[in-house]
Amino acid sequence: MSTLKIENLHVSVAGTLILKGVDLEINSGEIHALMGPNGSGKSTLAYALAGHPNYEVTEGSIELDGENVLEMEADERARHGLYLAFQYPVTIPGVKVADFLRHAVSNVRNPDRKEGTELISMREYRKELYEHLDALGVDRQFARRYLNEGFSGGEKKRMEIVQMAMLKPRFAILDETDSGLDTDAVNVVSEGVQRLSSANQMGVLIITHHERLLQYNIPSQTHVMLAGRIVETGDASLAHELHNLGYASVRERHPDAAAEEEARQKRETVASA
Amino acid sequence: MTLTATPLPVTFDEAAFEAFLATRDEPAWVTERRQQAFSTLQDKFEVELDPEEWRRVNLRLLRPQEFSIRSAAGDAAGFDTNLQHAAEFGGRVIHSDGRTQAADLADELRSSGVVFGELNELVKSHRELVERHLFSAVSPETDRFSAWHAAFWTGGTALFVPRGLKVEQPLHSLIGLASAGAADLSHTLIVLEDGASAALLEETASATDEAGFHLGAVELILGQGANLRYVQLQNWNDKTFHIAHQTGRVAADAHLQWTVGGLGAKLAHIHQDVILDGRSSTAEVNGVTFAVGRQQLSYYTQQNHNAPDTRSDLLYKTVLRDRANVVWRGMIRVEKEATRTDGYQRCDSLMLSDHARSDSIPGLEIETDDVRCTHGATTGRVDAEQIFYCRSRGLTEFEAMHMIVEGFFHQIYDRIPVQAVRDVLGAAVEKKLGIG
Numbered sequence: 173m174s175t176l177k178i179e180n181l182h183v184s185v186a187g188t189l190i191l192k193g194v195d196l197e198i199n200s201g202e203i204h205a206l207m208g209p210n211g212s213g214k215s216t217l218a219y220a221l222a223g224h225p226n227y228e229v230t231e232g233s234i235e236l237d238g239e240n241v242l243e244m245e246a247d248e249r250a251r252h253g254l255y256l257a258f259q260y261p262v263t264i265p266g267v268k269v270a271d272f273l274r275h276a277v278s279n280v281r282n283p284d285r286k287e288g289t290e291l292i293s294m295r296e297y298r299k300e301l302y303e304h305l306d307a308l309g310v311d312r313q314f315a316r317r318y319l320n321e322g323f324s325g326g327e328k329k330r331m332e333i334v335q336m337a338m339l340k341p342r343f344a345i346l347d348e349t350d351s352g353l354d355t356d357a358v359n360v361v362s363e364g365v366q367r368l369s370s371a372n373q374m375g376v377l378i379i380t381h382h383e384r385l386l387q388y389n390i391p392s393q394t395h396v397m398l399a400g401r402i403v404e405t406g407d408a409s410l411a412h413e414l415h416n417l418g419y420a421s422v423r424e425r426h427p428d429a430a431a432e433e434e435a436r437q438k439r440e441t442v443a444s445a
Numbered sequence: 446m447t448l449t450a451t452p453l454p455v456t457f458d459e460a461a462f463e464a465f466l467a468t469r470d471e472p473a474w475v476t477e478r479r480q481q482a483f484s485t486l487q488d489k490f491e492v493e494l495d496p497e498e499w500r501r502v503n504l505r506l507l508r509p510q511e512f513s514i515r516s517a518a519g520d521a522a523g524f525d526t527n528l529q530h531a532a533e534f535g536g537r538v539i540h541s542d543g544r545t546q547a548a549d550l551a552d553e554l555r556s557s558g559v560v561f562g563e564l565n566e567l568v569k570s571h572r573e574l575v576e577r578h579l580f581s582a583v584s585p586e587t588d589r590f591s592a593w594h595a596a597f598w599t600g601g602t603a604l605f606v607p608r609g610l611k612v613e614q615p616l617h618s619l620i621g622l623a624s625a626g627a628a629d630l631s632h633t634l635i636v637l638e639d640g641a642s643a644a645l646l647e648e649t650a651s652a653t654d655e656a657g658f659h660l661g662a663v664e665l666i667l668g669q670g671a672n673l674r675y676v677q678l679q680n681w682n683d684k685t686f687h688i689a690h691q692t693g694r695v696a697a698d699a700h701l702q703w704t705v706g707g708l709g710a711k712l713a714h715i716h717q718d719v720i721l722d723g724r725s726s727t728a729e730v731n732g733v734t735f736a737v738g739r740q741q742l743s744y745y746t747q748q749n750h751n752a753p754d755t756r757s758d759l760l761y762k763t764v765l766r767d768r769a770n771v772v773w774r775g776m777i778r779v780e781k782e783a784t785r786t787d788g789y790q791r792c793d794s795l796m797l798s799d800h801a802r803s804d805s806i807p808g809l810e811i812e813t814d815d816v817r818c819t820h821g822a823t824t825g826r827v828d829a830e831q832i833f834y835c836r837s838r839g840l841t842e843f844e845a846m847h848m849i850v851e852g853f854f855h856q857i858y859d860r861i862p863v864q865a866v867r868d869v870l871g872a873a874v875e876k877k878l879g880i881g
Contacts, residue, residue: 222833225829225833256837262830264848275840280838
């Protein structure tokens, strides 16, 4: 059993404080939903967890089974079993999916692997990769394509889940993995996540505006973020309610946070005008 | 040294030339040509270099008086390059400090009529082959460097493949510098008769970290229907100067594939001309350069279409880091007769730091209608988001950088059919990235 523990997390981006004290604890096998209006800080939390250098933690802590995650570079976090499925996966021209992922898998499975040393066996790796490509409905020829180059939005998102399946993280953060997907694709991806979380006891934080992913992966907890804080935590029914009714009632219940959100939006409008 | 008129450096002045000639045991026709070239050299030092080609080259860094031609070779044992072990070669020539160290050729190639070896020997033993072709593609009259080379050339690698013969095994040529202040003025001459084919993999290397000076010339002469793959991998240490005129002349239906790798040198300038002389001749030019530190690499490329239905395709890929500077100035020139020409040129740069500088200047000069000529240049930066993405998958920063750079070069690797060259370029790139 593993625990990912976030306490009082404050995160700044380019000098602006975005997260203002987030507390969250996820255990192995648990599914948590993270919801909230645009700009509330959900992706900031995802990037801060993954160790993006532009996301500066000014206060608070992130621990993985008692180990200080904040002291780890992004690649060390990956080797410790954290995984972020990107909302906007980047393109890397000339780098084949299979080559990229073989390096990644080699590093994550052998965390002490030194650069330039042997990679995992090609035969086993290929077999495993094909299994996951098949399971997620991705044509095997994608293994030889350049990473995300010319992929549709849906293909990129599926490839994020293929990578997750190969890396078998202890904790995964899915940052709007379901946005930009058609219904079939959402179903395939949702089933994929479900399989992985149950088979590997992976803990999952699902950031979403939609409900479909959560129908397959019923959250034990739903968190609502507003103005950089988690203002409410409930069960799956909270996700359902927010999906149907929006965030108006959340704002009513948390007028201070709503006021902060409004003030920030005004500042941004002024700044961009 | 400057672009404008300048006196001859003392190590290459008249007295030095006479002393040099005295050390050479050469046929009269060679000496006469040298004397002509020296006279041209004296004239060329009186005139300004073409600013279009040279103004972006910081020639002031080059002090030619600090370099001289050696009467004895430095140690050739120090040239432990990857390329020489990367393939089974049909023959090899090795030079050090402008002196030949070794020349050999497989017996079956020799008996089938292939001539491959050291130019100094071949001017004596194969006058009829050499005299006709030497300086037929690179003219000594071009500028002071071509004249300089033509007066003082120290030797070089020469290959002649007779009509219709297909040489399957690649040949290897190594140009090395070993002693401090040594000058190498080696000349590479390749002649393929009609229908012949061959591959020559040539590399330059430094045995030490002493400064050297290479003033070279490359002539590639392809008969009708010939097929040549020529690679020159410039891998000097970062104190060495490299200036060269390189020209390929391609007759009808012949195909030249020419790959240049620019990895080493403090300052390098290569004038690379492809001349498509015959109908339906084609050329593919590949450039891979990786400059770091304060390296300055410059390429002046011309694709000359002199006949109808000719096709040229040039792709340079440049990676820069630190304060490195790479210049590519390209020109496609289409003559009046060269209808239905298909010309392409492109240079892509990838910057790994904010202080590096890349200048890519494509150009077209077209004298006829009914042609298709396209050019392009891009400059990109290794994106912090790409690095972060890789790292979030467990790759270290170096591995991420390596992946991205390898990916950038991949398009070129895909075009090079010689596995040994891909491997060597890949290994050289790794070394530059500090992970080899």
